[in-house]
Amino acid sequence: xxxxxxxxxxxxxxxxxxxxxxxxxxxxxxxxxxxxxxxxxxxxxxxxxxxxxxxxxxxxxxxxxxxxxxxxxxxxxxxxxxxxxxxxxxxxxxxxxxxxxxxxxxxxxxxxxxxxxxxxxxxxxxxxxxxxxxxxxxxxxxxxxxxxxxxxxxxxxxxxxxxxxxxxxxxxxxxxxxxxxxxxxxxxxxxxxxxxxxxxxxxxxxxxxxxxxxxxxxxxxxxxxxxxxxxxxxxxxxxxxxxxxxxxxxxxxxxxxxxxxxxxxxxxx
Amino acid sequence: xxxxxxxxxxxxxxxxxxxxxxxxxxxxxxxxxxxxxxxxxxxxxxxxxxxxxxxxxxxxxxxxxxxxxxxxxxxxxxxxxxxxxxxxxxxxxxxxxxxxxxxxxxxxxxxxxxxxxxxxxxxxxxxxx
Numbered sequence: 001x002x003x004x005x006x007x008x009x010x011x012x013x014x015x016x017x018x019x020x021x022x023x024x025x026x027x028x029x030x031x032x033x034x035x036x037x038x039x040x041x042x043x044x045x046x047x048x049x050x051x052x053x054x055x056x057x058x059x060x061x062x063x064x065x066x067x068x069x070x071x072x073x074x075x076x077x078x079x080x081x082x083x084x085x086x087x088x089x090x091x092x093x094x095x096x097x098x099x100x101x102x103x104x105x106x107x108x109x110x111x112x113x114x115x116x117x118x119x120x121x122x123x124x125x126x127x128x129x130x131x132x133x134x135x136x137x138x139x140x141x142x143x144x145x146x147x148x149x150x151x152x153x154x155x156x157x158x159x160x161x162x163x164x165x166x167x168x169x170x171x172x173x174x175x176x177x178x179x180x181x182x183x184x185x186x187x188x189x190x191x192x193x194x195x196x197x198x199x200x201x202x203x204x205x206x207x208x209x210x211x212x213x214x215x216x217x218x219x220x221x222x223x224x225x226x227x228x229x230x231x232x233x234x235x236x237x238x239x240x241x242x243x244x245x246x247x248x249x250x251x252x253x254x255x256x257x258x259x260x261x262x263x264x265x266x267x268x269x
Numbered sequence: 270x271x272x273x274x275x276x277x278x279x280x281x282x283x284x285x286x287x288x289x290x291x292x293x294x295x296x297x298x299x300x301x302x303x304x305x306x307x308x309x310x311x312x313x314x315x316x317x318x319x320x321x322x323x324x325x326x327x328x329x330x331x332x333x334x335x336x337x338x339x340x341x342x343x344x345x346x347x348x349x350x351x352x353x354x355x356x357x358x359x360x361x362x363x364x365x366x367x368x369x370x371x372x373x374x375x376x377x378x379x380x381x382x383x384x385x386x387x388x389x390x391x392x393x394x395x396x397x398x
Contacts, residue, residue, distance in 0.1 A: 004335060048353045052327060055320040055360075059313045066364050067376045073361075074383050081390035085397060134373050203357035208387045210354050215394040225334025225346035228353055232328050 003223055007046055007230025008237070013254065015050065015238025020202065021231060022046045023106045023173040024254070027099055027261040031268075036095035038220065040087060040172030041213040042227050044206040047174040049231035051203030054196075062130040063140050063196035068151050068189070071136070073201045075158040076165035076175070077208040083169020084212035093269045095170070100265035102171045107258035109177040120145040140193055149190050157187045169209040174202040316363060320356070327352040358387060 007025060014021030022043035029039040058064050087095065121139075123129075123146040131138040136151035151157070160182040164175030176198045183194035213219050327349050334346030365380035 045350065045353060048357065049327065052320065052324050052353055052356050056317045056324070059317045059320070067379075070361060070364065070376065070380045070383055074379065074386060077383060077386055077390070081386070081393070084390075085393065133368075133371065134375065200357075200360075204361060204383070204387075207354045207357045208390055210350075211387065211391050212394040214350075214354070215391065216398055219350060221334070221343050221346040221350065224350050225331045225342070228327060228346075228349045229331035229335055232324065232331065 001226075004226035004230045007227045008234040009230075011046060011050055011231040011234025012237040012241065015054075015235045016241045020047060020050060020174040020176045021234060021238075023103065023177060024257070024261075025227075026172045027103050027258075027265060030096060030099060031261065031264055036092055036099060037087060037218065040084075040095075040170070041210060041219045042223055043172030044168065044174075044210050044213070045219075045224055045227045046231040047168070047176075048203050048206035048210065049228045050174075050235040051199050051206070053232050053235040054199045055203075058196040058199060061140075061196065063193050064200050065131045065136070065138055065151070065189070065193055065197045066200070067131060068136050068183075068187075069197045069201045069204075071154070072157055072161045072179075072183075073204050075162040076168070076179070076201060076205045079162040079165025079167075080169040080175075080205045080209040081165075081212055083166040083171075084209040085169075086166075087170045088216055088218070090170075096265050096269035099171050099173075100262040100269065102167055102173050103258045103262035103265065106173070106177040107255040107262070109181055111252065111255045112181075120147055122146070138193065140190065147190055149188070149193060151183075151187045151189050153186050153188075157182055160186060165205055165208075168202070168205045169212075175205060176202050316360065319363075320360070323352055323356050327356075358384065 006028065007021070010025040010028065011021035014024055025046050026036075026039045026043035029042060030036050034042075120142055123141060123144055129139055129141055129146065136154070137149065139146045139148045161179060164178040164182070167173060167178060168175040179198040179201065180191070180194050183189045183198065184191050187194075189197070210219065330345045330349035330352065334342050334349055336342070337345060361380050361383055365377045365384065368374070368380065369377035
């Protein structure tokens with residue numbers, strides 16, 4: 001029951017703040033005595049569950065760019081597989097310190113996140129909304145208008161995505177706090193599309209690493225069910241909270257919590 | 270790389286009569302580069318329904334895994350984990366097939382490569398177990 005409530009709470013807060021639940025769940029699990037090598041697969045299960053639950057809504061909004069996601073995911077999945085294989089070979093102390101560094105990076109990403117305005121055009125017919133076939137361009141609806149976009153600097157984006165994949169494989173966090181800023185700042189994709197596409201891709205990254213963990217026997221089915229259940233429900237709760245409250249204050253609070261957690265993890269390691 | 274390969278519009282093959290052949294059935298027959306965006310409001314509708322169904326399956330299986338005793342509960346947990354892990358890969362496979370059928374073979378190859386990469390990772394995991 002404790003695991004269920006923890007997964008539910010972290011997923012709700014993570015979804016509300018836009019960071020995902022795993023980046024909070026894994027450090028808390030480690031702080032409460034779970035070995036980091038055992039906590040990482042549970043974090044990735046939380047990530048994959050959140051990605052699954054958000055899929056239908058984001059598809060309906062036409063904000064997922066599948067071609068961009070699948071292309072960048074080649075680098076991220078390679079990183080995740082390498083990270084998952086590496087995480088079984090490094091010490092618990094290294095994993096704790098790595099996790100603390102990840103928590104600090106997530107706090108920084110949360111604090112620095114900006115919501116930029118998109119260039120709007122007259123809304124085309126519904127038939128033209130969404131991702132463009134055969135390219136990394138697209139248009140997404142913004143109320144009664146539309147915002148066109150074109151992803152650029154793919155090689156640089158791929159390099160950063162591979163780093164996000166390693167973070168996911170080693171630490172069990174989604175790496176979304178790296179992917180979304182990279183997609184917006186480097187590849188110049190609007191935040192809404194970047195966030196939805198990242199939600200799609202973190203599910204694949206998690207699946208790639210979880211297969212490695214499953215083959216290595218590192219997934220505890222006793223803890224897995226409450227994490228999946230709590231994350232599916234928590235993601236929905238967080239998404240509904242987003243429509244009622246401004247997430248800015250939550251992002252700041254999340255950043256503070258993550259800095260404190262990182263400090264404790266460093267001290268304990 | 271992004272401009273020259275992955276951002277280039279898909280060009281259709283010409284039929285002997287000058288029209289367009291292949292998997293573009295139902296599109297206008299024009300002998301130039303086609304803007305292939307959009308095929309209607311129901312694009313990805315089936316995928317949306319499938320994801321909604323699999324979310325419910327994962328939820329019910331995870332609930333059973335929490336509530337039911339061993340060994341039924343453990344089996345239900347395994348189903349929940351299996352659904353959560355398999356769904357993103359099924360989605361990529363579905364996209365690869367869809368893009369191939371629609372003539373976007375470049376991105377179909379990218380999606381297939383991603384699945385091959387995950388498969389290769391699994392083989393490495395088995396070898397290093």
